[in-house]
Amino acid sequence: MTAVEYEENESKLMRKAKENPFVPAGILGCFAIVAYRLMKMKNRGDTKMSVHLIHMRVAAQGFVVGAMTLGVVYSMYKEYVLQPAAAQKALEQKTALEK
Template identity: 40%
Template sequence: MSSIGGFLAAGLIGAYKYRTRGTMSTSVFLMQLRVAAQGTVVGCLTIGLAYSMAKEYLFDKAPKENAKSLTN
């Protein structure tokens, strides 16, 4: 759900900034908006991956019980 909220917020902010862009051309504005959106996505993916790796390798020190041996 938070990704949908983030998408809507980014769309509303982009629409507002488009209306108040002044003399900047539309193509330059859209190029800057695309770069900002891509940077945000890369940042979110990096933070999510770092959190996932930290949770799995640093914070979860309990032994895994679902690993079964190959011998009976």
């Protein structure tokens, strides 16, 4: 198991949401874009159905890839910026107590 302990009855989605808060945002954004584009299907004008569906897929995929990218940047920030800063602060406090 990872360094973070989880409750036994906690779902996998909830664990992933705690580890990376951009997962639920990506899922919700994907569903929102698909729902919006399906509602706009009546007013698509003379655009072919296949082109409309391709645009919907590309928009939904783009949102999910963007959310994943933000999630990776966020996790790298936590791992490489916040953790070393906390470790440095703890080391400074330890050396101050020893003096």
